[in-house]
Amino acid sequence: xxxxxxxxxxxxxxxxxxxxxxxxxxxxxxxxxxxxxxxxxxxxxxxxxxxxxxxxxxxxxxxxxxxxxxxxxxxxxxxxxxxxxxxxxxxxxxxxxxxxxxxxxxxxxxxxxxxxxxxxxxxxxxxxxxxxxxxxxxxxxxxxxxxxxxxxxxxxxxxxxxxxxxxxxxxxxxxxxxxxxxxxxxxxxxxxxxxxxxxxxxxxxxxxxxxxxxxxxxxxxxxxxxxxxxxxxxxxxxxxxxxxxxxxxxxxxxxxxxxxxxxxxxxxxxxxxx
Amino acid sequence: xxxxxxxxxxxxxxxxxxxxxxxxxxxxxxxxxxxxxxxxxxxxxxxxxxxxxxxxxxxxxxxxxxxxxxxxxxxxxxxxxxxxxxxxxxxxxxxxxxxxxxxxxxxxxxxxxxxxxxxxxxxxxxxxxxxxxxxxxxxxxxxxxxxxxxxxxxxxxxxxxxxxxxxxxxxxxxxxxxxxxxxxxxxxxxxxxxxxxxxxxxxxxxxxxxxxxxxxxxxxxxxxxxxxxxxxxxxxxxxxxxxxxxxxxxxxxxxxxxxxxxxxxxxxxxxxxxxxxxxxxxxxxxxxxxxxxxxxxxxxxxx
Numbered sequence: 267x268x269x270x271x272x273x274x275x276x277x278x279x280x281x282x283x284x285x286x287x288x289x290x291x292x293x294x295x296x297x298x299x300x301x302x303x304x305x306x307x308x309x310x311x312x313x314x315x316x317x318x319x320x321x322x323x324x325x326x327x328x329x330x331x332x333x334x335x336x337x338x339x340x341x342x343x344x345x346x347x348x349x350x351x352x353x354x355x356x357x358x359x360x361x362x363x364x365x366x367x368x369x370x371x372x373x374x375x376x377x378x379x380x381x382x383x384x385x386x387x388x389x390x391x392x393x394x395x396x397x398x399x400x401x402x403x404x405x406x407x408x409x410x411x412x413x414x415x416x417x418x419x420x421x422x423x424x425x426x427x428x429x430x431x432x433x434x435x436x437x438x439x440x441x442x443x444x445x446x447x448x449x450x451x452x453x454x455x456x457x458x459x460x461x462x463x464x465x466x467x468x469x470x471x472x473x474x475x476x477x478x479x480x481x482x483x484x485x486x487x488x489x490x491x492x493x494x495x496x497x498x499x500x501x502x503x504x505x506x507x508x509x510x511x512x513x514x515x516x517x518x519x520x521x522x523x524x525x526x527x528x529x530x531x532x533x534x535x536x537x538x539x540x
Numbered sequence: 541x542x543x544x545x546x547x548x549x550x551x552x553x554x555x556x557x558x559x560x561x562x563x564x565x566x567x568x569x570x571x572x573x574x575x576x577x578x579x580x581x582x583x584x585x586x587x588x589x590x591x592x593x594x595x596x597x598x599x600x601x602x603x604x605x606x607x608x609x610x611x612x613x614x615x616x617x618x619x620x621x622x623x624x625x626x627x628x629x630x631x632x633x634x635x636x637x638x639x640x641x642x643x644x645x646x647x648x649x650x651x652x653x654x655x656x657x658x659x660x661x662x663x664x665x666x667x668x669x670x671x672x673x674x675x676x677x678x679x680x681x682x683x684x685x686x687x688x689x690x691x692x693x694x695x696x697x698x699x700x701x702x703x704x705x706x707x708x709x710x711x712x713x714x715x716x717x718x719x720x721x722x723x724x725x726x727x728x729x730x731x732x733x734x735x736x737x738x739x740x741x742x743x744x745x746x747x748x749x750x751x752x753x754x755x756x757x758x759x760x761x762x763x764x765x766x767x768x769x770x771x772x773x774x775x776x777x778x779x780x781x782x783x784x785x786x787x788x789x790x791x792x793x794x795x796x797x798x799x800x801x802x803x804x805x806x807x808x809x810x811x812x813x814x815x816x817x818x819x820x821x822x823x824x825x826x827x828x829x830x831x832x833x834x835x836x837x838x839x840x841x842x843x
Contacts, residue, residue: 273751277644284637285660288723291675292663294685298678309688355570364563370571377578379832381780383801384821387808388584389577391595411577418570443562472668474783475801479809490668493787497674504678511674515667522666526659530727533665537728537769 299324299509307504317505324510328496329485334517336402337471337488343406345466348417349459351410356421357451361428362443371422377415382475385412393480404480405488409473413466420536424458425451461532464525471518489514588818595814606819616820619791619798620827622710623779626799629714630721630778635770637718638725642733643751643759646741661723669720673787676716677703680788703789709796716784721777725770732766733759772835779828800824 293310300316301307303323324330359367385408393404428451436446470488477491484495493511500507522529589606593599610616664672679685680702687699702712740758749757760767782801785791791798791806800820808817 273644277641277646280641281645281657284641284722284726285657287719288660288663290685291672291679291719294679295675297685306683308683309685351569351573354566358563358566362559362563362566364567365560370567374570374574377574379776379828380578380582381776381801381824381828383780383782383804384825384828385578385581385585386804387814387817387821388581388588390808391588391814392577392581392584408577408581410573411575414570414574414578418574443559468666472670474668474670474786475805478786479805490670490783493668493670493674497787504681507674508678511671515671518666518668519663522662523659526655526662529666530658530662533662533724534728534731537724537773 295508295512298505299512301505303503303505320505320509321513324496324500324506325513327499327506328492328510328513330489330510330513332485333487333489333492333514336486340402340405340409340473340477340488341467341470343402344409344413344470345463348410348413348466349463352414352417352421352462353452353455353459355418356423356425357447359418360422360425361430361433361451371419374415374418377412378419380412382412386475386479389476390479399480400482400486402481402486405473405476408476408480409470413469416536417462417466420462421455421458424455428454460528461535464529464532465536467521468518468529489517585818585821588814589822591815593814594812596812599815602815606815607823609816610820610823615795615798616800616803618795619800619803622795622797623781623799623827625710626714626717626778626781627775629711630717630781631771631774633715633718634721634725634774635729635767637722638729638770639755639759639763639767641726642729642763643755645730646733658727661727663723664720665724669783670787672716672720673784676712676719676784677788680712703797704793706793706796709789709793713785713789713797716788717778717781720784721774725774728766728770729763732763736762768835768838772832775831775835776828779831780824800827 297310297312298307299320300313300318301311302313302315302317303320358364359371364370389408390399393399393408396407398404398407432450432454433446436450441449472490473488474490474493477487478494481487481491484492487495493514496507496510496514500510588599590601590603591599592602592605681687682699682701686702687696690696690698700708702708736758740762741754744754744758780801781799782805785797785799785802786805789797791802801824804817804820804824807813807820
């Protein structure tokens with residue numbers, strides 16, 4: 267490959283600039299979080315007396331533990347159910363090619379570009395009607411529906427690429443639809459399923475609009491939705507606000523660092539297929 | 541021949557009928573979730589948009605009045621305008637940066653540096669957008685990091701509370717979007733450029749072409765699909781931005797950073813004008829579709 271020396275150098279320098287710009291806000295948050303809670307902090311400094319206690323204060327006054335539990339409940343309500351429902355539908359559309367698949371697929375695809383804001387008003391009154399308003403279910407139910415177009419699209423894209431010979435062979439051997447699904451299709455679908463699980467986890471955990479609108483009590487929201495509560499709580503203390511926000515984003519970052527390769531693959535595929 | 545296939549065909553037809561039934565049963569939960577929590581609310585939204593309703597009292601039919609208001613009210617029009625300005629920061633800057641970076645680096649040998657850069661570039665994708673808003677409000681604060689850096693390089697005179705200044709609030713909020721999306725664009729375009737035949741690059745270089753010609757004759761056409769995807773995602777993100785703005789400026793100062801998402805939220809829940817908010821929601825949905833569909837068309841027909 268012919269790449270000129272200067273291009274490589276310029277490319278590297280530009281990349282490093284982008285990398286620094288990417289971490290700068292996070293470092294700046296840490297810098298603010300370690301400054302004394304009761305004064306207005308100044309930019310990037312390593313404080314002479316780092317206030318690690320700010321994190322403890324933010325954790326306690328922010329009820330972070332309650333928030334994590336609430337977030338986990340919402341994730342548990344959304345992700346497993348979405349995976350199961352989308353797998354069934356993706357199988358029907360991609361592998362069985364049920365009559366009318368094309369139209370059903372188009373019907374789902376139409377939902378891919380809907381901005382959540384466009385539906386938030388009716389979703390509020392729907393939750394009020396269902397009596398779920400101000401409970402975690404008010405967020406879980408709509409998210410099941412809102413993520414369904416993508417999830418079905420994703421699982422269908424997987425099943426459509428599984429060679430039909432496999433299922434034909436199984437059928438010749440007398441396997442029922444269920445047996446074929448269980449012992450052939452499901453194992454093959456594991457990579458697609460785990461990538462989808464990662465995406466759904468991330469989107470639910472970070473979901474902001476729905477919890478803010480549909481759950482009045484911040485302690486029952488997702489952690490992301492509770493950030494507004496932090497802003498109110500710590501409006502007078504930038505160090506505590508930053509400490510709280512850092513605590514909130516840490517779990518997702520830890521999970522990301524552990525499953526980094528899977529995350530990046532999922533996000534890239536998610537971008538292309540979405 | 542015909543005699544023996546006839547019954548088998550009948551059996552096949554029965555099997556396929558049973559298959560169709562099973563298929564629909566498998567589709568039912570997905571359709572129920574989608575119809576129940578997307579299609580039905582969408583219908584409700586259309587219905588609300590024709591009424592004057594405060595959410596509690598009696599609703600009165602007003603026809604297209606709410607829609608007329610969306611297109612004549614200066615504040616609402618300003619919020620739509622702002623959303624389109626955000627495309628510069630959410631789409632053009634990230635995709636542009638990604639393209640330049642990808643075409644310069646072209647291939648990254650697997651190694652510690654590339655693993656670390658990928659992880660760092662993806663960080664903004666992992667943290668909630670709302671947290672990005674909080675992180676950057678601090679960056680942009682009077683005593684924050686941006687002003688501090690400006691001071692270091694001798695541009696201290698430019699220092700200001702960026703998000704509170706009418707002139708800089710929108711670009712400042714837009715750059716938060718650039719920060720979130722540049723990494724995703726770069727990594728996706730780098731992956732895409734890796735798939736372009738290296739012989740093409742060798743040929744054009746032997747031909748004596750420089751970086752510019754190579755960029756326009758090989759890189760850009762070769763990445764058409766990736767670019768279309770990224771433009772679609774980022775344009776949707778720009779037009780329907782909410783989280784970042786909610787936690788950084790709330791639409792202010794004045795209406796300098798007001799976007800449709802924030803407007804809908806305020807009109808619907810603070811001003812309790814459910815009809816107008818619903819109409820704006822429908823309009824936003826149509827705007828997004830109208831902008832995104834041609835991009836799909838372009839990327840497909842030119843292949």
